[in-house]
Amino acid sequence: MIHKTVSRYLITSAFVFSAIASGCDCGEKTWEATAYTIEIPPFFPPMDIPADNPMTEEGIQLGRLLFWEPSLSLDRSISCGSCHAPSSSFSDPNQFSSGVNGTLGDRNASVICNLGWSSSFFWDGRALTLEDQIRDPVEHPLEMNVSWEVVVERLMTEDFGELDYPQLFFNAFGSDIITEDLAVKAIAQFIRTMISADSKFDKWRRGETNLTDKEYLGYQLFLKEGGDPEVNPGGEFGADCFHCHGEAGLQFSDYSFHNNGLDSSFENDPGRVNVTGFVLDSGLFKTPTLRNVAVSAPYMHDGRFTSLEDVIEHYNSGGVSSSTIDPFMKYTTGGLALAPQQKEAIIAFLHALTDTTFIQNPNFLDPH
Amino acid sequence: MQHFTKFVVIVIRTRKVKMKNNVLLVSLTAITMIFISSCNPDENPGIVVLNTELSWSGETLSIGDTVTDHMGHDVRPEKLSCYISNISLRNLSGEWINSASISRLDFIPSSASAIGVFSTKMLRVNNAFDALRFDVGVPSEMNSMSLNTSLPSDDPLSVSGTVGMTWDMMGSYFFVKCEGKLAESEGGVIQTPYIFHPASNALYRTITLDLDESIVLNQDETIEFMLDLDLRKAFEGPSIEDNLDLSEVGHSMGPVPNAIQFVDNFSASWTLK
Numbered sequence: 001m002i003h004k005t006v007s008r009y010l011i012t013s014a015f016v017f018s019a020i021a022s023g024c025d026c027g028e029k030t031w032e033a034t035a036y037t038i039e040i041p042p043f044f045p046p047m048d049i050p051a052d053n054p055m056t057e058e059g060i061q062l063g064r065l066l067f068w069e070p071s072l073s074l075d076r077s078i079s080c081g082s083c084h085a086p087s088s089s090f091s092d093p094n095q096f097s098s099g100v101n102g103t104l105g106d107r108n109a110s111v112i113c114n115l116g117w118s119s120s121f122f123w124d125g126r127a128l129t130l131e132d133q134i135r136d137p138v139e140h141p142l143e144m145n146v147s148w149e150v151v152v153e154r155l156m157t158e159d160f161g162e163l164d165y166p167q168l169f170f171n172a173f174g175s176d177i178i179t180e181d182l183a184v185k186a187i188a189q190f191i192r193t194m195i196s197a198d199s200k201f202d203k204w205r206r207g208e209t210n211l212t213d214k215e216y217l218g219y220q221l222f223l224k225e226g227g228d229p230e231v232n233p234g235g236e237f238g239a240d241c242f243h244c245h246g247e248a249g250l251q252f253s254d255y256s257f258h259n260n261g262l263d264s265s266f267e268n269d270p271g272r273v274n275v276t277g278f279v280l281d282s283g284l285f286k287t288p289t290l291r292n293v294a295v296s297a298p299y300m301h302d303g304r305f306t307s308l309e310d311v312i313e314h315y316n317s318g319g320v321s322s323s324t325i326d327p328f329m330k331y332t333t334g335g336l337a338l339a340p341q342q343k344e345a346i347i348a349f350l351h352a353l354t355d356t357t358f359i360q361n362p363n364f365l366d367p368h
Numbered sequence: 369m370q371h372f373t374k375f376v377v378i379v380i381r382t383r384k385v386k387m388k389n390n391v392l393l394v395s396l397t398a399i400t401m402i403f404i405s406s407c408n409p410d411e412n413p414g415i416v417v418l419n420t421e422l423s424w425s426g427e428t429l430s431i432g433d434t435v436t437d438h439m440g441h442d443v444r445p446e447k448l449s450c451y452i453s454n455i456s457l458r459n460l461s462g463e464w465i466n467s468a469s470i471s472r473l474d475f476i477p478s479s480a481s482a483i484g485v486f487s488t489k490m491l492r493v494n495n496a497f498d499a500l501r502f503d504v505g506v507p508s509e510m511n512s513m514s515l516n517t518s519l520p521s522d523d524p525l526s527v528s529g530t531v532g533m534t535w536d537m538m539g540s541y542f543f544v545k546c547e548g549k550l551a552e553s554e555g556g557v558i559q560t561p562y563i564f565h566p567a568s569n570a571l572y573r574t575i576t577l578d579l580d581e582s583i584v585l586n587q588d589e590t591i592e593f594m595l596d597l598d599l600r601k602a603f604e605g606p607s608i609e610d611n612l613d614l615s616e617v618g619h620s621m622g623p624v625p626n627a628i629q630f631v632d633n634f635s636a637s638w639t640l641k
Contacts, residue, residue, distance in 0.1 A: 043514075045528040048521050117528050119521070223537045225619055233618025233626070234563070248513050248534040249527035278477075280432045280446060327446070327547050327561030328619070 031174035033058045036189075038116070041197030042206055045249045047116040053131065053185045055192065058172040063190025065163065066183055068366040071154045073144035074100045080137065080187070081366055083109040086359050089292030090194065095303035099143040106142070106269065108303035110288060111296050113358065116192040119255045123285045123301040126275045130188045135180070148180035155183070196291045196358035202250070204352070211352060218349025221342055223247070231333045239315065239336060239346050243328050244287045252290035252353065259283040261319015261329040262300060269302065283324050294351045295359065308350055312343045412588040414491045416455055416467065416484040418502065420595040421641070422448065422475050429599055430477035434558065437550070438604040438611055444558050445548040445599060448475040449533060451524065451541065454574075455484030456501040459494035460582060464501060470510070472524035472533065475597075488587040498582040500593060504635055505543035505572035513539045535567045535621065542567045542621070544634060546602070552615045562614040564630045565621040571628065573635040580640075594641035601637035602630060 033056035038047055049055060070076045083097035084090040090112035096104045107123050115121070121133035137143040138151060155165040155178045166176035173182050201219075203209040211219065222245075224238020244260075245252045257272045263283065266273075272284035285301040299305040305314065318335035325331055338346070358364075422429045429435065429445070437443045450473050456466040467484030474480055482502070510516070510525060513534055519526040525541070527534065533542050546564040551557055577595075585591050603612045612629055620626035 043517055045517050045526055046520055117521075119528070225621070233616060234620055234624070235618070242536040246534050247536040249517070251528070255528075278432070321559055323558075325559075327549060327563050332560055 029170065031170065033172060033174070036060060036193075038192065038195075041195065041202070041250075043250050044197065045117065047192065049116075049192070050129065050131070050188075053188060055189050056172060058168070059186050059189040060193055062168045062172045063186035063188065064364070064367055065168065066187050067190055068368055071158070071160075072138050072146065072151050074146040074150075078144060079366075083137075083143075084112050086365055087295065089113050089196070089296045089359055090364070091296045092303075093297065095298050097143070099140070100145045103142050103145075107301050108298060111292060112191060112194055113196040113291050113355075114251055114289060115194070117249060117251055118253075120286065124272050124275050125257060125286050130191060131184045134184045134187045134191075148183075151183065152178050152180060194358075194364055196355040197250070198357040199291065199355040200352040201349075202355070205250070212348065214345050214348040215352045216349075217342070218345035218347070219352075221338070221346050222349055226328070226336045227330050227333060228337050232330060237337070239312075239338060239342070240328055240330075241290075241315075241346070244326075245290050253287045255287065257281065257284035257286055258326045259285075259322065259324045260300075260315075261321070261325045261331055262302075262304070262314075264320050264322045266322075271301070280324055283322060290350060291353050292355055292359065294347075294354045308347050309343070312338070312346055316343065412488055414486040414488075414495075414585040414587050415590040416457065416486065416500075416585065417590060417592040418452065418455065418471075418482040418484075418500075418595055419592055420473060420475075420480050420482070420597050420638075422478045423596050423598045424600045425598065428478060431475055432477060435600070437600070437614060439613060439615075440554060441614060442551040442554075442556075442558055443548060443603075443614060444550070445546070447545055447547040448599070449473060450504055450544040451506050451533070452482040453503045453505065453507055454501075455482060457486070457497040457585065458499035458501065460496050460498060461494055463494070465490050465494075465497075470506065470524055486585060491585060491587050495586055496582050496584050497579070499576060499578045500640070501574060501576045503572060503574045504631070505566075506541045508569045508572070511540045511569070513541070535565070538567065540567060543571060544631070546599075546630070546634075548614075550614050560615055561619075562617040563619040564617065564627060565619070566627040566631045566634075567621055568623055570623040571631045573631050575635050575638050577638065577640050596639045596641050598637050598639070602634040605629065605633045606636065 036055040036057050038049070038055060040046060066072065067080045070079045072079060077100055083092045085093060092109035095108060096106060097109045098104060110123065115130055118130070121127040121130060122136070127133035127136065135148070139145070139147060166178060169178050169182055170176040172186055175182070200209060200211070204211050221239040222241040224240070225234050225236040226232065226238050226240025227235030228237060229235040244254055244256070244258050246254045266283040270282055272281035273279065294308060297306055299311050305311050316336045316338050318330040318333065319325060321331045330336055424435045431445055431448060434442050434444045451470060452473055453470045454466050455469045456464045458464050465486060467486050469482070469484040471482035473482055506525065513527050516525045517527055521528045533545060535542055542565045544564060544566050548562055549558045550560050550562060552560050583591060603614060605611055610629060610633060612626060612633070617626050620630065
């Protein structure tokens with residue numbers, strides 16, 4: 001008798017449990033994002049992908065939408081892409097970017113390309129991860145000037161036509177509760193896909209084309225020590241670009257910070273010292289990549305130079321002496337003493353770093 | 369390993385054998401397990417840490433300080449980094465045991481550390497040591513950026529983690545980066561640059577430091593050495609002809625006389641505290 005009762009109880013329990021379980025299956029959305037593997041170009045080092053932000057097709061798609069989404073600004077007038085124009089290698093062709101209500105920033109908006117290999121972000125390196133970098137411009141009073149709370153509220157509740165942001169966040173992250181963290185992660189995933197590795201120089205490195213004699217001469221000058229050895233011990237009459245714009249890893253940046261002799265004092269913009277508090281960091285700014293440099297004017301942290309010719313002339317002059325000027329600047333010995341043909345050759349080489357496949361890549365353009 | 373242990377237990381149980389009748393089986397199992405464990409990655413190595421403090425004539429030096437060199441120049445060191453490789457220990461039989469390590473030392477602002485990992489196997493015999501040795505530089509077989517493009521960014525030789533330690537023209541690494549500025553006259557402006565970037569096999573140096581007392585390093589133990597690096601000695605050698613005039617250094621990379629003199633002096637600048 002007891003045996004029978006137990007059996008009935010077990011059968012009933014199993015029935016009820018399976019009914020509940022099947023009921024749960026019908027009610028819940030299933031989430032299955034598609035893993036995305038970054039294809040590392042030849043000669044490039046591995047890219048560090050944060051463990052808490054793995055790449056997915058859905059995350060990248062969402063990130064692209066958010067990158068170009070004007071609702072990330074207070075008056076919905078600008079998106080990230082407004083100041084990071086594709087034709088300028090996703091930098092701002094204006095000296096300073098216009099934020100909401102036309103407010104002007106105080107530094108030139110940097111190139112976005114190969115940031116997956118960068119170890120710090122912003123001209124002063126104040127962000128150590130891409131995710132942290134992305135947080136900043138949305139709330140910056142001179143840029144998009146809106147709180148993330150407002151942005152999240154908009155994405156959660158407003159009608160974006162065919163775009164269902166809660167569903168897109170669910171597709172990307174398995175949660176339709178939109179948060180600042182998830183929005184930032186999606187944009188970071190998108191930016192990590194923005195890889196430039198198909199310039200003429202890259203093709204030459206892969207053995208697919210030849211550099212012209214002028215471009216090759218420029219490349220050699222790029223790699224040579226600067227200055228006349230009679231006045232600059234160690235000089236090789238080169239342009240001495242490589243110490244900061246190193247070719248290692250093919251990013252043409254050492255991701256470090258230098259004072260390249262723009263000013264004798266730094267009241268206008270102290271640069272790196274505001275982050276570290278170390279007095280020797282006064283007037284230092286992050287070395288930008290030279291990839292696509294020919295299309296990303298104006299140059300320097302404050303966009304003061306409008307042409308590559310201006311930039312080469314600045315380095316050729318040796319720059320302005322100051323307490324923290326980089327020792328590689330030839331400020332005490334009259335500059336690099338480059339001949340006009342040498343300057344032309346360096347500029348020709350810099351043009352060989354232009355990657356039109358990258359700047360025209362439809363996967364990076366405004367999807368709205 | 370866990371699977372293997374499970375397998376052994378199952379074998380013993382299913383055959384229902386008595387242990388006293390299976391000494392051979394147990395012995396074989398033990399020997400096999402020891403063999404397998406010796407093939408596994410070493411989980412309990414002995415570790416040697418070289419903590420290095422920067423000084424100038426015995427006084428603590430921080431990058432950015434202004435000091436006076438042997439020629440009376442006011443000198444301001446602004447950057448100092450170097451590669452330390454092959455941290456080795458000499459056992460009491462006179463044999464060197466090499467950790468085959470590579471570390472990058474960045475003195476920010478006055479200290480830096482290098483680490484050598486010694487496997488359990490290395491320490492199984494003769495784990496008492498009476499001297500320490502390390503190299504300043506990157507061993508020739510690793511001194512190629514093209515060899516190291518696939519290294520992760522936290523590796524000191526990773527092309528994305530080298531920040532300013534690559535010699536692009538040669539596709540290799542600087543061994544030391546020692547940069548700063550000086551005033552050429554007394555009370556003058558500190559603005560004349562000096563840059564030492566020694567690189568290439570000819571400038572690779574080995575430093576041996578005898579220990580006052582022998583030490584024992586066991587597996588799963590860490591021994592920390594405190595080293596002093598007196599930067600003044602890198603500019604002022606043991607005799608007058610070894611002294612460097614920083615105002616005439618400019619940029620000394622490769623095997624040029626100033627760079628050779630610098631690495632010779634630099635390798636004599638390290639002492640055990």
